[in-house]
Amino acid sequence: MHEHVPMSMRAKFLVHWRANVGMLREKKILALSSFIAILPSLVFGLALWYFDPLSQRRSPATPINLTALLALIGGGMAFWLAVQHLFFVYTMNRYYAPFVRREIALLGMPMCPECGHLLANMQVRRCPECATQIQSNNS
Ligand SMILES: [Zn+2]
Numbered sequence: 001m002h003e004h005v006p007m008s009m010r011a012k013f014l015v016h017w018r019a020n021v022g023m024l025r026e027k028k029i030l031a032l033s034s035f036i037a038i039l040p041s042l043v044f045g046l047a048l049w050y051f052d053p054l055s056q057r058r059s060p061a062t063p064i065n066l067t068a069l070l071a072l073i074g075g076g077m078a079f080w081l082a083v084q085h086l087f088f089v090y091t092m093n094r095y096y097a098p099f100v101r102r103e104i105a106l107l108g109m110p111m112c113p114e115c116g117h118l119l120a121n122m123q124v125r126r127c128p129e130c131a132t133q134i135q136s137n138n139s
Pocket of ligand 1: 112113114115116117127128129130131132
C-alpha cells in the first residue's frame with residue numbers, strides 16, 4: 001500500500017478486517033480479483049499438464065540430463081513465482097486497496113479510494129490527483 005497514515009496496530013488490523021468484510025460482500029469484485037490473482041498459477045499448471053516435461057514417454061532411451069532438468073525446474077519455478085507475485089501485487093492494488101482506503105476514510109482520514117491521495121474532506125467532489133469521483137460518507 002502507498003498510504004502513510006499514522007495508525008496503531010489495532011486500528012490497522014481493524015481497517016483490514018473491515019476492508020476484507022467489505023470485499024467479501026462484493027461478490028463480482030471478489031471473483032474477478034481472485035481469478036486474476038491465481039491466473040498465472042492456472043496457466044503454469046495447464047502448461048505443465050499439457051507439455052509434461054517430466055514425461056518418460058517421449059524418449060525413453062535418452063538418459064536425463066540432471067543439470068539441465070534441475071535448471072529447467074528451478075528457472076521455471078522462479079519465473080512462475082515472479083509472475084505470480086506481480087499478478088498478486090497488481091490485484092491487491094487494483095481491487096483490495098480501494099476497500100482499505102474507504103475504511104481509512106471512514107475512520108476520519110479522508111482519502112481517495114482509487115489513488116490514496118489525502119483529501120481535505122470527503123465532501124470534495126473529485127480527487128485532485130486522479131479525478132476520481134468521491135462519494136461522500138453519508139450516501
Ligand atoms: Zn485519487
